[in-house]
Amino acid sequence: MNNKLQAKDLINVGIFSAIYLVVLMAVAMLGYIPVFIPLLSVLVPIVGGIPFMLFLTKVKKFGMVWIMAIIMGIVMLILGMGVWVLPIGIVTGLICELILKSGNYASSKKSVLVSGVFSMSIFGNYLPMFIARDSYFETMRSGYGNEYVNALTNYMPEWSWLLLLAACFISGIAGGLLGKAVLKKHFKKAGIA
Amino acid sequence: MMANEILQSVSTGKRFKLDPRTKMLMVITISTVIIGGGNGGLMNIAKPLLAAVPLLMLITSRRSRAAIAYTAIYILCFAGERLLVPITSGFLNFLIVACCGMLTRFLPGIMMGYFLVTTTTVSEFTAAMERMHMPRQITIPLSVMFRFFPTVGEEMAAINDAMKMRGITFANPMRMLEYRLVPMLMCSVKIGEELSAAALTRGLGAPVKRTNICEVGFHIQDMFAILICIFGFAAFFSSRIIS
Amino acid sequence: MIELRQVSFRYEQARQENGLRDVNLTIGDGEVILLCGESGCGKTTLTRLVNGLIPHFWGGDLNGEVLIDGVKINEMPLYETAKIVGSVFQNPRSQFFNVDTDSEIAFGCENQGLPEEEIRKRVETNVKQYSLEPLMGRSIFELSGGEKQKIACASVSACDPDILVLDEPTANLDARATAALRRMLLLWKAQGKTIIIAEHRLYFLRDIADRIVYMNQGRIETVFTHENFISLGAEKLENMGLRPLSLNELQCHIKQPVQTNENLVFSDFRFSYKNGKPVLDIDKLNISEGASVAVIGHNGAGKSTFARCLCGLERKCGGKLLGQANVKGRKQRLKCCFMVMQDVNHQLFTESVLDEVLLSMEEENEEQAEEILKGLDLQELKEQHPMALSGGQKQRVAIASAIASKREIILFDEPTSGLDLRHMREVAANLWQLNAMGKTVFVVTHDPEFILSCCTYVVHMEQGYVIAQYPLDTNGTARMLSFFQDTADKPADLEGMVMM
Numbered sequence: 009m010n011n012k013l014q015a016k017d018l019i020n021v022g023i024f025s026a027i028y029l030v031v032l033m034a035v036a037m038l039g040y041i042p043v044f045i046p047l048l049s050v051l052v053p054i055v056g057g058i059p060f061m062l063f064l065t066k067v068k069k070f071g072m073v074w075i076m077a078i079i080m081g082i083v084m085l086i087l088g089m090g091v092w093v094l095p096i097g098i099v100t101g102l103i104c105e106l107i108l109k110s111g112n113y114a115s116s117k118k119s120v121l122v123s124g125v126f127s128m129s130i131f132g133n134y135l136p137m138f139i140a141r142d143s144y145f146e147t148m149r150s151g152y153g154n155e156y157v158n159a160l161t162n163y164m165p166e167w168s169w170l171l172l173l174a175a176c177f178i179s180g181i182a183g184g185l186l187g188k189a190v191l192k193k194h195f196k197k198a199g200i201a
Numbered sequence: 202m203m204a205n206e207i208l209q210s211v212s213t214g215k216r217f218k219l220d221p222r223t224k225m226l227m228v229i230t231i232s233t234v235i236i237g238g239g240n241g242g243l244m245n246i247a248k249p250l251l252a253a254v255p256l257l258m259l260i261t262s263r264r265s266r267a268a269i270a271y272t273a274i275y276i277l278c279f280a281g282e283r284l285l286v287p288i289t290s291g292f293l294n295f296l297i298v299a300c301c302g303m304l305t306r307f308l309p310g311i312m313m314g315y316f317l318v319t320t321t322t323v324s325e326f327t328a329a330m331e332r333m334h335m336p337r338q339i340t341i342p343l344s345v346m347f348r349f350f351p352t353v354g355e356e357m358a359a360i361n362d363a364m365k366m367r368g369i370t371f372a373n374p375m376r377m378l379e380y381r382l383v384p385m386l387m388c389s390v391k392i393g394e395e396l397s398a399a400a401l402t403r404g405l406g407a408p409v410k411r412t413n414i415c416e417v418g419f420h421i422q423d424m425f426a427i428l429i430c431i432f433g434f435a436a437f438f439s440s441r442i443i444s
Numbered sequence: 445m446i447e448l449r450q451v452s453f454r455y456e457q458a459r460q461e462n463g464l465r466d467v468n469l470t471i472g473d474g475e476v477i478l479l480c481g482e483s484g485c486g487k488t489t490l491t492r493l494v495n496g497l498i499p500h501f502w503g504g505d506l507n508g509e510v511l512i513d514g515v516k517i518n519e520m521p522l523y524e525t526a527k528i529v530g531s532v533f534q535n536p537r538s539q540f541f542n543v544d545t546d547s548e549i550a551f552g553c554e555n556q557g558l559p560e561e562e563i564r565k566r567v568e569t570n571v572k573q574y575s576l577e578p579l580m581g582r583s584i585f586e587l588s589g590g591e592k593q594k595i596a597c598a599s600v601s602a603c604d605p606d607i608l609v610l611d612e613p614t615a616n617l618d619a620r621a622t623a624a625l626r627r628m629l630l631l632w633k634a635q636g637k638t639i640i641i642a643e644h645r646l647y648f649l650r651d652i653a654d655r656i657v658y659m660n661q662g663r664i665e666t667v668f669t670h671e672n673f674i675s676l677g678a679e680k681l682e683n684m685g686l687r688p689l690s691l692n693e694l695q696c697h698i699k700q701p702v703q704t705n706e707n708l709v710f711s712d713f714r715f716s717y718k719n720g721k722p723v724l725d726i727d728k729l730n731i732s733e734g735a736s737v738a739v740i741g742h743n744g745a746g747k748s749t750f751a752r753c754l755c756g757l758e759r760k761c762g763g764k765l766l767g768q769a770n771v772k773g774r775k776q777r778l779k780c781c782f783m784v785m786q787d788v789n790h791q792l793f794t795e796s797v798l799d800e801v802l803l804s805m806e807e808e809n810e811e812q813a814e815e816i817l818k819g820l821d822l823q824e825l826k827e828q829h830p831m832a833l834s835g836g837q838k839q840r841v842a843i844a845s846a847i848a849s850k851r852e853i854i855l856f857d858e859p860t861s862g863l864d865l866r867h868m869r870e871v872a873a874n875l876w877q878l879n880a881m882g883k884t885v886f887v888v889t890h891d892p893e894f895i896l897s898c899c900t901y902v903v904h905m906e907q908g909y910v911i912a913q914y915p916l917d918t919n920g921t922a923r924m925l926s927f928f929q930d931t932a933d934k935p936a937d938l939e940g941m942v943m944m
Contacts, residue, residue: 022345088314
C-alpha cells in the first residue's frame with residue numbers, strides 16, 4: 009500500500025482537527041470562570057477522546073497525528089494563546105507516531121496510549137501561565153515583600169506544572185478508553201469505523 | 202444563518218491591510234514578550250507599547266466593541282490588583298492576584314489574535330502559508346479545518362434542535378455526551394467522504410505546486426509593524442541577558 | 445469518446461448501491477446521456493467509473509475496461525482524470541472546499557498549478573457566462589442550495605473538461621434552481637461537451653438528453669433514443685419505476701380528509717434574523733385538525749422557518765397555537781409536535797432501531813414499540829444500528845419514533861428529495877397512515893406528485909406570508925399544479941414543463 013499521505017488522508021486530518029477544535033472550544037467556554045481553568049486539562053482530553061479514537065481508526069500511515077498536533081499548535085498561535093502548543097505538539101505528535109507505528113497502526117491499546125500522549129499538547133496552553141508566574145511574582149516581591157510572595161507560591165508551587173501535565177496525560181488515557189467504548193457501541197456497529 | 206468561523210470568509214476592510222504573516226509575527230511577539238518578559242530597562246517601554254498595539258489595530262479596523270472591552274477589562278484588572286490585593290488574604294487573595302495578573306499578561310496576545318482572526322480570510326491565510334513554503338501536508342489539512350469548523354457547528358446546532366424536539370434532557374452527563382457527539386461524528390464522516398470525492402475529482406493531490414489567486418504581500422505598513430516587533434524582541438532578549 | 449467494455453464491479457464494503465454487471469456502453473463526443481432507474485440500480489456507480497472515483501476512491505473488484513479516447517481510466521491517477529472529466533454531486537453542502545466563492549471557482553485550476561493570470565481569466569469568463577456576478581465575493585455558507593450548485597458547476601467548468609458527469613444534481617434543489625441547472629446544461633451542450641447525468645427527476649432533461657440509459661440491478665436494461673423515450677407514456681414509465689416526464693401526466697387521487705370539526709389556529713408566527721430581515725410574518729392561520737397539509741412555496745419563502753417555529757424550535761418566535769381547549773405557547777408546542785427532519789441523521793441517537801423507538805416513549809413499552817415497528821415493516825431491523833440503514837429505512841425509523849411519541853402534530857421537512865418513485869410512494873403511504881391515526885400532518889415539499897398522493901390541504905407561502913390556502917379538491921389540485929408549472933423564469937424558458 010502506498011505509504012505516502014494522500015489527499016484523502018490530509019482531508020481526514022483537517023476534518024478531525026476541526027472536530028477536536030470545536031470540542032476544545034466548547035469545553036473551554038467553562039474557562040470563563042477562572043477556577044475552572046485547570047479543569048480544562050481534564051475535561052478536554054476526556055471529551056476529545058471520542059473523536060480522537062475515531063480518527064485513529066482512519067490513521068494507517070505515518071504522519072497524520074503529527075500533522076494534527078502541528079495544526080492545533082498553529083491555530084492556538086493565531087488565536088493568541090501563545091507559541092508553546094506548537095513546539096510541544098511537534099514533540100508529542102512525533103512520539104504518538106512512533107507509538108502507533110510500533111503497533112502497526114492496528115493495536116487498540118497503543119491507540120489509547122496515543123490518546124494520552126496527544127492530550128499532553130494541551131499543556132502548551134498552560135505553560136505561559138507558569139512562565140508568567142515567575143516573572144510576575146518577581147515584580148510583586150518589590151511591592152509586597154518576600155514573605156507575601158512566598159505565601160502565594162504555596163498555592164501554585166514549583167511542581168504544580170507537573171501535576172497539570174500528568175492530569176492531561178491521565179485524562180487522555182481515560183478519554184481513549186471512553187472513545188474505545190463508543191467505537192464499539194456505535195461506530196463499529198454502524199460500519200463507519 | 203450565522204456560521205461561526207475561525208477566520209473570515211470574505212474581506213471586510215480594504216484600508217491598510219497587513220499581510221497575514223505580519224499579523225502572525227505580531228501575535229507571536231506580543232504574547233511572548235508580554236507574558237515572559239522581565240522588567241526594567243527597555244521593557245518599560247516595550248511592554249506598554251506592545252500592549253497598546255492590539256488596541257490600535259482594533260480601533261483602525263472599526264472593531265470598537267472589542268477595543269472598548271479590551272480597555273475596560275485591562276483597567277479593571279489593573280485597578281483590581283492595586284486595590285484588592287492589599288485588603289484580601291488567603292486563597293481569595295491568591296485568586297485575585299492570579300486573575301488580574303494573568304489577564305493583564307494574556308489579554309494583549311489574545312486581543313491581537315482576535316484581530317488576526319477577524320481581519321484575515323481563509324484564502325489570505327492559506328496563501329501566506331504557501332508563500333512561507335509550508336508543505337502541502339500542512340496547508341491542505343489547515344484549509345480543510347477552517348472550512349469544516351463552521352460545518353461542525355451547523356451539525357451540532359441541528360442535533361441540538363433534534364434533541365430539544367424529542368425532549369431529550371440532561372439526565373445523565375455521559376448520555377448527553379453520547380447523544381451530542383455520536384450523530385455529529387457520523388454526519389461529519391459522511392460529509393468528509395463527499396468533500397474528499399468532490400476535491401479529488403477537481404484534481405487535489407496532483408504533484409504540482411498549487412497556485413493561489415489570493416493576493417497577499419508586504420507593504421509599508423507591514424515594515425512599520427515588523428520594526429515594532431523587532432524592537433519588542435530586542436527589549437525582551439536584552440532584559441533576559443541582563444537578569 | 446467514452447467506452448465501457450464488459451465492466452463488472454463489486455464494492456469492497458457492502459453499500460447501499462449495487463455493483464455493476466456486464467455493462468457495455470459507448471458514448472460519443474458531445475452526446476448527452478441520461479442514466480435512470482430505481483434507487484440502487486447502479487447509475488451512481490456508473491458515473492463513478494467515468495470520473496475515476498472507482499477504483500481510486502471507492503475500492504472493489506473491477507473487471508472490464510473503461511476507456512476515454514482509448515486511454516484506460518483505471519490506470520490513470522485521479523488528478524489526471526480530473527483534467528478531462530468534471531464532476532458535480534448531489535449535495536450542495538458537502539461539495540465546496542473553500543469558504544468563499546472566488547476561491548472555489550478557482551479551486552480546480554489552482555490544483556493543476558495553472559498560472560495566476562490564466563486562472564483569473566477563466567474565473568472571469570465563467571462568472572460572466574453563467575451570470576454569477578451577484579454571487580462573487582461572498583461566503584459560501586451564506587448561499588442557498590441552488591446557488592451553491594451553481595458555484596459547483598462553475599468551478600468544474602473553469603477547468604474546461606471535455607466530459608461532465610453529474611450525479612443527481614437536482615436532488616436537493618427546488619424548481620427554480622433546477623431550471624437554472626437546466627440552462628447550464630444547455631450551455632454546456634452547446635459548447636460540445638459530453639454530459640453524463642444520473643437522475644430521478646426526468647422532466648428537466650426532456651429535450652436535452654440524446655440517449656436515455658435505463659438501468660436495473662446493476663445492468664443496463666435498455667437504451668432509448670430521445671424519441672422512443674418520450675413516446676413511452678406515463679404507464680410504461682411507472683412500471684419502470686420512473687417519475688413521469690411532465691405535469692400533464694400526473695394522476696390525481698383526490699383524498700378525503702378525516703372529518704373533524706376541530707380547528708387549529710396558529711396566530712402571531714413571526715420571526716426575523718438578527719440583522720432585522722423578516723422571514724416569517726403570519727398573523728393567523730386556520731387548519732382543521734387531522735388534515736394533511738402541504739406547505740409549498742419557492743425557496744426562501746419561509747416554509748422551513750414556519751415548520752421550525754411551529755415545532756417550537758425557534759426561541760425568538762412567540763406564536764401561539766389555539767386548539768380546542770387550550771393555548772399552546774412555544775414550550776408546549778415542543779411537546780406536542782414531532783418533526784422528521786430533512787437530514788434524518790440529525791435525529792437518530794441510539795444504537796438500535798428498537799432503542800430509538802423506545803427513546804420517544806414517556807414510559808418504555810417494548811411490546812408497543814415492536815407493534816409500531818411491525819406497522820412500518822421494520823421489525824427485522826430492530827437490533828440494527830440506525831446509522832447502518834439506508835436513507836429510506838432511517839426515515840421510517842424516524843417516523844416510528846414519531847408514532848411512539850404519541851404527539852398529535854407531525855411535520856416533515858422535504859421528505860422526498862432524491863427519492864425514486866417507489867420510495868416516494870412508500871413515504872406517502874406512511875404519511876397517510878399517520879393521518880389515518882388522527883394526526884395532523886404538515887409537509888414542506890417541492891414534490892407535486894407526492895402532494896397528490898397523500899395531502900388534503902395546501903398552504904402556499906411567499907416571502908414569509910401565507911398567500912393562499914385551499915383544500916386539494918379538483919380546483920385546488922389545478923391551483924397547486926399551476927404553481928409548480930410557473931418556473932418564475934423569463935418567458936423564453938417557459939415550457940410549461942416544470943414539475944417533480
